[in-house]
Amino acid sequence: MSINGISSEKYDHLEEIQAQLEAVLTELSAAAHPERGDILVVGCSTSEVAGGRIGTYSSQEIGEALFRTAYRFCEEMGIYLACQCCEHLNRSLIVEKACMREHRLTRVNVIPQLKAGGAFAEAAYRHMREPVAVEALQARAGVDIGDTLIGMHLAPVAVPVRTGHKTVGQAHVVCARSRAKYVGGGRAAYDESQTF
16 A cells, blocks of 8 residues: 555565565676775665555665665675665765765765655665765666666666576666776777776
């Protein structure tokens, strides 16, 4: 049941969607080879995960579960998590203040809510140690859960990463990593092992 686009339903598959996200993150990490201090951007429509249309069925419960999974994964990898807000906040991101400082990101003043920012970003703002909102960044890799359009936050050049898991819950999942630009033309030699 949805009241004003907010789900009041209890979702009984939380462990399953957490395991799906964990598997996606593990596959993406194997392809992207993140280094300590890199940024992983995640956009997540909890409405899509629950089987609704983006922006119509925000679930705090799903947002919490998926945020905790992504945050724990990033902490274990030694990388920063950036949680993309919805279009109502111009797709700003919630990150740790340490990430903002280390990557010299531009801070903005907003607090995400369920219907203005989204359940995933709202969970990040409530549970990160020192959460701040930033305007834009260039992440090494990203996960788009529910077609939230994270591409603007990926460092050039973005390369699709095919994972075995195509969904989290009922949401479509797309992953990407970035690589350094090739420059020089036909006579140049390239290090194909370099991921960034």
